[in-house]
Amino acid sequence: MNINSGDTAWILASAAMVLIMTPALGFFYGGMVRSKNVLGTIFQSFIVIALISIQWVLWGYSLAFGPDKWGIIGGLEWVGLRGVGTEPNADYAATIPHQAFMAFQMMFAIITPALITGAFAERMKFKTFLIFILLWATFVYDPIAHWVWGTGGWLRNFGALDFAGGTVVHISSGVAALVAAFVFKKRQGFKTEPMEPHNIPFIVLGAGLLWFGWFGFNAGSALTSGALAAGAFVTTNTAAAMGALTWMTMSWWRNGKPSVIGAAAGAVVGLVAITPAAGFVGPLQAIFIGFGAGVLCFLAVQLRIKLGWDDSLDVWGCHGVGGTWGAIATGLFATTAVNAGGADGLFAGNPQLLLVQFAAVAVTWIYSFGITFLLLKILDRVMGLNVENEAEMKGLDISQHGESAYQY
Amino acid sequence: MNINSGDTAWILASAAMVLIMTPALGFFYGGMVRSKNVLGTIFQSFIVIALISIQWVLWGYSLAFGPDKWGIIGGLEWVGLRGVGTEPNADYAATIPHQAFMAFQMMFAIITPALITGAFAERMKFKTFLIFILLWATFVYDPIAHWVWGTGGWLRNFGALDFAGGTVVHISSGVAALVAAFVFKKRQGFKTEPMEPHNIPFIVLGAGLLWFGWFGFNAGSALTSGALAAGAFVTTNTAAAMGALTWMTMSWWRNGKPSVIGAAAGAVVGLVAITPAAGFVGPLQAIFIGFGAGVLCFLAVQLRIKLGWDDSLDVWGCHGVGGTWGAIATGLFATTAVNAGGADGLFAGNPQLLLVQFAAVAVTWIYSFGITFLLLKILDRVMGLNVENEAEMKGLDISQHGESAYQY
Amino acid sequence: MNINSGDTAWILASAAMVLIMTPALGFFYGGMVRSKNVLGTIFQSFIVIALISIQWVLWGYSLAFGPDKWGIIGGLEWVGLRGVGTEPNADYAATIPHQAFMAFQMMFAIITPALITGAFAERMKFKTFLIFILLWATFVYDPIAHWVWGTGGWLRNFGALDFAGGTVVHISSGVAALVAAFVFKKRQGFKTEPMEPHNIPFIVLGAGLLWFGWFGFNAGSALTSGALAAGAFVTTNTAAAMGALTWMTMSWWRNGKPSVIGAAAGAVVGLVAITPAAGFVGPLQAIFIGFGAGVLCFLAVQLRIKLGWDDSLDVWGCHGVGGTWGAIATGLFATTAVNAGGADGLFAGNPQLLLVQFAAVAVTWIYSFGITFLLLKILDRVMGLNVENEAEMKGLDISQHGESAYQY
Amino acid sequence: MEKIEAIIRPEKLEAVKNALAEAGFIGLNVVAVTGRGTQKGVTHIGRTGEKITVDMLPKIKLELVVKSSDKDRAIETILGSARTGVIGDGKIFVSPVSQVIKVRTGEQGEEAI
Amino acid sequence: MEKIEAIIRPEKLEAVKNALAEAGFIGLNVVAVTGRGTQKGVTHIGRTGEKITVDMLPKIKLELVVKSSDKDRAIETILGSARTGVIGDGKIFVSPVSQVIKVRTGEQGEEAI
């Protein structure tokens, strides 16, 4: 097997671009919280990079992509990256060093748990947080990644399509966020006090860098540098754009003014929704997927508020709902005309795929819901999830880290 | 035709790098306005990404690069990207997927109208803004792009050189900015009240990211990954550096202190000026081009103030003048020793090219001036350009978007 | 010699990624200073990009990489990039344009002096600063770069390993910082007044972008896009992660709370330490290198405080100590199993390399210490290093640049 | 007429403002201050690990000018809505105001409040 | 001596400051406050679309201490330059000051102003 220098260049660049998405997420979330919690929030993203980078090298990669056991988990053969060298692994990517594939996948393993942090923003104990992330990555992310992407993974064999992580990344984290909203104590003053974003430019900065990095996320998932990557690049951009326009329009129509935060959120949900479909559909389908994401996620956020769930930064409404829509839209719009390696969806005459996608979505929902619930309940008992009232009032920055973000 | 994976990797990476330039521009501009207008300003850049991404897919790309009609416009054959697939299009770039070329060009189509937003910062109605951008892209950008870069475009056939967009991007937007300065009502308090930048670190952040992205802009315009890209990379960096040093020195000499904003602006005008020349000159010429940009644009800003034009953030002085200098400097310094596919300029013994460049500049000035004037006058009549006085006083953030950037 | 498009794509992308590290450093440092000095601090990074870009083109590259003279310096044959064209230079990188190699190296020449600025933050005269940087680059950086990386350089011939700049970049600048801490007058109020970071999110932003750019720095130093780059990518990420976790844990244990700034600094020192080793070791060694960096640099900072040195932002403790540890760790952990073009270290049965590394470290310490001391002493006499007391009190932003960072 | 200056906890601002509005006291000003009192401050950890005890805490100063006859009612309203019973609740200071003018109309005295 | 506290519109600060300087009143302090009065506030739209009516608006509080004999002139100057005639123009409060000391010299009384 020969390493292709162009493919390798693209995957390494993509991995770097996906890495920057996690600090970007920190700013996207950090701008949304009150100024007393900005460090606590940004840091939850930042430290996840460190934590999962080590977890992935030590055992995560092996669990997710290692030699398959019964279709449900990778073996421990690759623990500590034993045998994961620079020779290509043809099962995953025949033209790039195996370590390049591993590193690219690592960035996905990092950002997924970081996404959840928006759900319990402004109130989680830092120590419990670290443990939770490690457990969640190991018991939720790694198995699901194996099912969908691992050689021999049962959902993969079942025929489920997920180009860059609609189920693995977005549904898994979005559903975990929903569980968190149920299990955590609500923030003091939730629904009675204003808890408005303290720095909207940070939100836009985060959204801009996320958009940038998402090209690595989706177009990098082609794992080669050619037609498939270019196609995924275009659908990604198109869905993001349409998501932004749609949410902005929804906010205009509902609240009388076009919201800046809304457009930023809209871009993100467009990106979320196109993720599973990026390499299976064309640009016009991407417009529709972005549009659907904008409408559905906007409504999901409204619903969440009406139901009084304290999902602090609407991770469920954006990633859970957006990822679900994307996975199902893949079942609707996928076509082998775009990607011969994919499958035809409903509109290409194959209703079968839609059912498979529904099944994959359902399984991911149920599994992530169940295990996350278990983990959080146990941790709540053992270490406590919420910070003390006093600490919450002072803010996470001072109470958890002894630091205060701004001194003017 | 075969897709080259290295070329594709470079163009996709470049396209992503150019994408990040538009949010970067938002921060560059957003830092310069008063804090009550920062969201309105950043958002004008952000939403242009969304708007033009869709416009480009639906009809913009077809108008600019579609099958030529009489040398002046592309046909509608490629509307909705019909026929724009992943096979290379040898007319434009023989070694990368056609969609990669399309996506790369899209990023140019996005940033160009975004550049104009600096001219009417702190005072434009958001609704009119959206319509203006759509019309301007369609009636100004797309035609000029076709003339200069489209197969069969008349300026291209005429022999005008524009490596990465001196006329198409910078003159077109810089002149449109000048028109805006004439047509818009001046900001209340212009020349009587201080309107100083509210966040200079944001300006530097924007400039840094613009510099980064400009490597994609210019070196990506080689459309291959090799000698030409490397050469353009080096001239780009050199001109930026010299522009920064020059403007800083000018401000030091004129005002007694070396200005941080000046150096940031200087880097940008150096980048603007090298844009048309990047692949046609060597590093030493780039020093001279950067130097000229620093001097001329600095003086243009002084002139603009003396004449009392309210080009809020000096788009004309930077992009209009910088782009004009760059296009002419291409006529002076271009040499086939650097790029056999280019042409020789005056100093390489060919005065002809200089005349052609002058003509191309003149045409771009006149066309952009005329159509922009028309569009703005019509929109002023129909929808109004300026926000109400009260709304301007409150700031765009609250009046246009109902949001307030910072809560400490 | 043929240009490889994939290798070129990776090196150009890497060069752009390294470029963004210097503004990132500006934010990393700028967030740490008091708000009256933020522009002065960010600007010292920003303007170094401009200054060294020109110096490098005019004479720096020739001194560092030009035809060798007696093993200690490059000749002036390549002044003004004469003869540095787009043909590959097989001595340095056989598959990419010579200018691409030159540009990539330029980014290293830029960030190295920028690193020093943290040592005299909040107090250096801007005019003296400009001269200092030019002299330091010419008399310290360029020679050391030649010794270690230039064809015929004596440390290179001696067998010293430095994959991406442990000695050349980090020790040279870290030791220069130590000298600065000795030669500059201390800041007024040092040790008696709080001088806390004014914007910690900026620190995290800087650290995030540094991490991103460091992939270009280290994996780009493979100068090809393949196995070596992928390996360096992975070790880089792993050491950064471990550095962040380690410093965070140290701060937790010593001060009772996990520090956000500490984790950011920890990531940086992990990156520093892996720099010389990146292409010579595997991921598990990288964990150990990152761990050592976290522990040693944390302790170095404590020591620096106890000794009362005013190295404003701990450049010595992070880059001097981190770089030294990295260079020695290369002597411990390097193995030809990872990189046949490297060498075996102590643990691979070759104690020889460790001695060579010690020698290279010592030489770099002594040379950088001596010349930096000389330069600073002369400049102090001739132009003055510290700003006046009054100017220091008002802050560098107003006193040196006449600008004030924030207006709310 | 009397000026009432009340130093209160920031988190009580909404409650006090609303209570005052209900009691008919619309006009008022709010200033962000930092205050020192018997309440101990917050401990920051400096960049290099040193503990920094900040003896000042963020407080809100509410200022309102009222008719002398309304003074006691206003004070009662503030006390009722600002108290938590824990150290750090703040102080109320009352001082005389000799003249009040409404800028818009030039009206003076109690009319102008 | 008298302390004049004037709550004015932020956008009038330059004008008032200049008018005061012309009338010979150099010394003064400015504090950013937020105020509530008969003027209705601004409506923000929250992140999730809910309307948040902020009943407080940013205002500027100008403080200057003047000789009792200068008081009326100072008030006239402020009224003349701060008035727009629209709701929200603000208030002026006058209160007695018993003692003024210049820190630099220790001078007391009217000399110190």
Place this chain on the structure above:
Amino acid sequence: MEKIEAIIRPEKLEAVKNALAEAGFIGLNVVAVTGRGTQKGVTHIGRTGEKITVDMLPKIKLELVVKSSDKDRAIETILGSARTGVIGDGKIFVSPVSQVIKVRTGEQGEEAI
């Protein structure tokens, strides 16, 4: 009881606060203000090169309410720790306070200070 308002240089805040604490004056408030006096301002250079002279400088206003009998000692303490002798040292204003209430306990008068 008396209210002491001291306008001081920001860089003297720590010194004054500590001196007051040593002299037994714990309770106080601090407000960031900008002030104009005989001291000339700072010159900024605008984005397009124009000189902008800002006649206002950042100052700190310290407010503390003390028993009348403590007044002179408090003033001495402030003068002693805030003076540099250079223009811009600031002013101290004293004014009467008729009533003080501790929010936490409702105590009144000198007890409440």
